[in-house]
Amino acid sequence: xxxxxxxxxxxxxxxxxxxxxxxxxxxxxxxxxxxxxxxxxxxxxxxxxxxxxxxxxxxxxxxxxxxxxxxxxxxxxxxxxxxxxxxxxxxxxxxxxxxxxxxxxxxxxxxxxxxxxxxxxxxxxxxxxxxxxxxxxxxxxxxxxxxxxxxxxxxxxxxxxxxxxxxxxxxxxxxxxxxxxxxxxxxxxxxxxxxxxxxxxxxxxxxxxxxxxxxx
Ligand SMILES: [Zn+2]
Ligand SMILES: [Zn+2]
Numbered sequence: 001x002x003x004x005x006x007x008x009x010x011x012x013x014x015x016x017x018x019x020x021x022x023x024x025x026x027x028x029x030x031x032x033x034x035x036x037x038x039x040x041x042x043x044x045x046x047x048x049x050x051x052x053x054x055x056x057x058x059x060x061x062x063x064x065x066x067x068x069x070x071x072x073x074x075x076x077x078x079x080x081x082x083x084x085x086x087x088x089x090x091x092x093x094x095x096x097x098x099x100x101x102x103x104x105x106x107x108x109x110x111x112x113x114x115x116x117x118x119x120x121x122x123x124x125x126x127x128x129x130x131x132x133x134x135x136x137x138x139x140x141x142x143x144x145x146x147x148x149x150x151x152x153x154x155x156x157x158x159x160x161x162x163x164x165x166x167x168x169x170x171x172x173x174x175x176x177x178x179x180x181x182x183x184x185x186x187x188x189x190x191x192x193x194x195x196x197x198x199x200x201x202x203x204x205x206x207x208x209x210x211x212x213x214x215x216x
Contacts, residue, residue, distance in 0.1 A: 014039055014049070014072050017150060024067040028142060032149035033090065033157070034065025037105050038072035040158055041094040044103055049074040054098045056081045056167045060089040083168050095167035102165040105158055118145065179203055 017035050021027045042048075047055055049072075057075035059066050062084050069075060069092065075082040090107035121138040124130035130138065149157065175188040180197035192204035199207065 014042060017068075020068040020071045023071050024064060027146050028064050029145040029149055030064030031068050032146045033107055034068030035072060036149060036154070036157055037065065037092050037107065038069045040154055040160060041092065041103060041105055042073060044160055045094060045096045045099055045101060047096050047099065054096065056083070056095040056097070058083045058085060058093040058095075058168065060085055060087040060091040060093075062086040063090075065090070065092075093163060095165060097167060100165050102163045102167070103160055104163045105160050108157060108159060117141070181207070 017027075017032065020031055020035055024031050041057075045055070055073060055075055057069055057073060059069060059082065066082070066084065070077070070082060073094070075094075077084070091104065093102060093104045095102040118138070118141045121130065121134055121141065124134055125138045176185045177188045177191060177198055178184070179186050179191070179200040181194075181199045181203040184200060186200040188198075190201060191198040192201060193199075194204050194207050
């Protein structure tokens with residue numbers, strides 16, 4: 001397995017890849033990539049798993065890898081220290097409040113063997129047109145790609161650089177109000193004003209669709 005400069009197994013400090021698989025539901029290259037990103041970031045920043053919001057992650061994708069980030073780093077959607085801006089990029093920024101340091105981790109497309117064949121098979125498998133043999137081939141290619149990502153040298157997979165350490169604002173506790181339309185409690189900051197009253201976002205969207213229909 002991977003070793004850091006001191007020659008210790010850095011994986012041992014963190015939840016295992018298997019723990020990420022249990023959380024995510026399957027092993028896949030995306031999850032493996034997220035695992036490498038998460039462990040590299042923790043090691044680079046020298047932080048332990050946070051219990052609150054000392055570590056903040058900004059993910060520029062909402063794909064599989066985000067689940068490994070949550071398991072390993074403790075940056076979770078629920079705690080508010082995982083911010084997802086889905087720009088469709090495999091880039092993750094980590095801000096350590098304790099260390100007053102931030103890094104940006106970019107995933108390089110590593111030279112995956114048979115990459116093009118995998119994309120073609122993926123299309124068939126997900127459109128339900130793959131034969132049994134093609135499905136089995138796809139699964140074994142996915143397995144190989146996952147193993148490859150877990151074992152490839154870090155500098156062949158990731159580019160890590162320091163960035164200014166300005167984390168996004170801490171998650172705030174919002175006042176709760178009642179939506180004027182559906183009557184459900186909703187965080188004040190997430191409401192919209194429609195026809196002079198505060199409503200939740202689904203109600204505001206429903207209202208604007210009604211408006212569109214009327215003008216059609
Ligand atoms: Zn996945
Ligand atoms: Zn509502």
